[in-house]
Amino acid sequence: MLQTGILFPEEMLASDWFGVFAGVVAINTLIYVVLGVSKLVPVVKFGRKSNGRNRRTETRSIYPDAAD
Template identity: 50%
Template sequence: MTTVWGILLPEAVLRSQVVAVLTAFVAINTIAYVALAVAKILPKVYLSDLLPSRRRRAETRSIHPDGPV
């Protein structure tokens, strides 16, 4: 008695150029989706936080000029 576990394709179909292109597309798509998911999980990194900047004010612009800087 033969049990059918699923649809089996002949080896010629599996080794065709069309299946190779689809396999490559699925692989690239999967890698891109995983990279986007990991990037969404990680905290945001701002370049301005890593580099020293000159854009900080030397004087306070508060309504309380004698307050802490």
């Protein structure tokens, strides 16, 4: 059986500042979980319906007069 407060005294773990610190760490963890999960979700694009290749109005090729 493990004793309570092995690394820190039990009074420190019950203090107000330690509770605030634990809350900040919990919020930080939740933010990073949301950011990590958002990287896994596919991107949903709203707005113009284009196929992605023909977005430019003019060519930016080094051969601007070449046929497409």
